[in-house]
Amino acid sequence: MTTTVRAPELPTAVRDVVDGLAALPGVRSVRIAGSRARGRPTGPDSDWDVLVYADGVPPRAQLRRLAGAGPGDPFDVETANGGHPFEETEFSVPASPRIDVCLRPLAHLTQERARAARGAFALYAYPKTAGGVPSYLLLAEAALSAPVAGDVEAPGCPGVLVDAAVPWWRGRASCALLLALDHLRAGERVGALEHVLAAAASVAHARLIGRGDWYPITKRFLDEAAALPPPARERLAGLSPAGLTEAEVRGLAGDLGVEVEDGLDWLARGEHLGPGGAGGG
Template sequence: MSTAELKAPELPPAVRDVVDGLAALPTVRSVRVAGSRARGKPTSPDSDWDILAYTDTLPDRDELRRLLPPGAGTGNRSEPHTANPGHPFQETEFTVPVAPRIDVCLRPLAHLRQEEDRAARGLFTVHSYPKTAGGVPSYILLSEAALSAPVHGDVGTVACPEALVAAAVPWWRGRASCALLLAIDHVTAGEPLGALEHVLAAATSVAHARLISRGRWYPITKRLLGEAGALDDRARERLAELPAGRLTEAVVRQAADDLGVDVDDGLGWLAAGEHMGPGHRT
């Protein structure tokens, strides 16, 4: 059963140029707008544009460089590169340095079909992924396709299979229970920061369980807990009363200074595939 297609938002000229350029590549089967722009909920007028392209085979990098403005694509995130090496959702991505920024991700269509088959049998994998607390389930491939808006072509997005719902709900709830046990261990050991980490992992796991129990795909979003209703107002107040719950960006940046770490180096670290460990860079 197919999900209802989202309607693509009006595309600014720079985004339209990139979308049309991708659609013209011979191996590209579908181009879609993803993220908050597809859902009609950009966090600000300057929110990035996330563009997905599904391909039979990944295009040659020289073909992708032709979609960039003159002078872009050397020594920065505009250079087409492999992201998430070793993950089933390995991809080629690059950034078009305009305002608002355009992030382009190319995914092999075969990976999407493989995950469809696994989901229909109630199978999935949870991977460590630095952009999301607690990791990301492999059915994110199906989620992002279903929660994106087609501009060119189609990928035949599917609804949540009943087998996946039946398997995922108890798994996520079990993970939440385990995280809370670990939180208690950390409290007993006098480590409130470690305890908070596990409490938040539990809340994230409950959010996953609640969304999938409703047959709802999981979006990579900063509003996951709110969209899932995983925390009521009192629960949020309780977490805010914890010392780590009063963290601000200024406090985090001060901690980074204390540790001798440049927070802004994180983007380059992600782009290089460092989250997979030494030897996985491409």
């Protein structure tokens, strides 16, 4: 199943970058991602996010020519997370609005597709989110972007993945609230609040993947429709370390629809290692 996201009209500067990327060796697909692909740019000056899938990183000299940059330039080509599923080679083109380019190895997308088809995933640290991201967001990223040159298969969300992910996230939320209570009893209110917020993010992941649709990680992640029950959002907005109590934590558990004590079973099953206790397969 291929993506059905429709590409927006591209300004000349963006089209030139897209055409240049598509002509590079090993590039299989060039896509528009982010708020522009979703049709909800934050404003007329919102950056253009260009996502590229390639068999390997094209020669840096060729990428630098597209960026108009040289070594040491603030817009120079950089590779992060080497060998990691979220490996990315990035650079920016100083047009107006700016054009941000992210190249991903196609092999990682293929591997994640196979893992999701087994109902498996892993949670990874990622600098753009405080609580980490599930590996299946690589698939969501592809499915929610619009091809403008070439294409790669962007699969639908497998039912087996939904069945595995929802209880895992809810168990993680229960465990986080259990740890919040432990921190409160130890007098560590800031640490308790950290776990409370982790619980909220986990429930948001469970509710969003539970729809059976892909969803993006954005700056508005917790503001996505139905990501959290309204009572939970209201309670979270009023929380502070100084005012956090066991009653508030248990009240939030009720708002989120999770049982705190279920966190013990989640830990006992080794689910903190990943669904099935195997680190995501």
